[in-house]
Amino acid sequence: MSAAATVLSTPRKAIPLVTEQREETAVIDADALAERFTAGDEAALRETYDRHGAAVYHLASRSLRNRGDAEDITQAVFVSAWLSRATFDPARGSLLGWLLAITRRKIIDLVRVRQRAERVEEVIRRQPEPAPEASAEQVVDQLVVADELARLPADQRTVLELAFYDDLTHQQISERTGLALGTVKSHIRRGMGAIKRRWEVDSEAY
Secondary structure: OOHHHHHHOOOOOHHHHHHHHHHHHHHHHHHHHHHHHHHOOHHHHHHHHHHHHHHHHHHHHHHHOOHHHHHHHHHHHHHHHHHOHHHOOHHHOOHHHHHHHHHHHHHHHHHHHHHHHHHHHHHHHHOOOOOOOOOHHHHHHHHHHHHHHHHOOHHHHHHHHHHHOOOOOHHHHHHHHOOOHHHHHHHHHHHHHHHHHHHHHHHHHO
8 A cells, every 4th residue: 555545544533633642742841841940940941932932022022012122021021030930830820821921010010110201201391490509409309299299190190280380279170170179189188198208218218
C-alpha cells in the first residue's frame, strides 16, 4: 500500500488524537517552564520572555498606542514578574495570564500617573505667576496646593479651583456648577482638609 493510501485509510479519529497529544505536550511544557521560572531559573526567564514577550508587547502597544511606552512597559513587566515570581500561583492561572495581568496593572498605573501630571499642569497654569520677591517656601506651597488639588475627585477639585482662582463665593459656585450649596461647602471643607493634612505631612518630613 502506498504512503498516500495509508494516510487516506487512517481513521478520522486519529487526527484529533494527535492534536490532543500536541496540546497536552504544550501544557506540560508550559507547566515545566512556569515551575522553573518560579524556582528562579534564569534560563527560564529568557525562555519566558522569548515565548510571551510578544503577547505582553502587543497588549501594551494596543493600549498605549506608543512604541516607546510599550517597550518600557514590556521590560517593566518582566522585571516585576521576576522579582515577584514567588507570588505566582499556577492553580490560579497560566504564566501568560499572570504576565498579562501585570501588564494591565502597569498600563493603568502609567495612564493614571500621566493623567495626574496633566491635572497638576492644568492647576498650575490657572495659578497666578509668583511675585518676583516670592520666597522658595511660597513657591513650594503653590506646588503642594496644585499637586493636592490634582489628587482630589473632579467635583471637589472644580469647586476649590473656583474658590481659589476665580474668587467665587459658595453661592456663586453653587450657581455656576449646579451643585447644592451644602454640597459646595462640603467639597470645600473636605478639600481644604486634604490640603492641610498634606502640608502637615510635608512639614514633618522636614
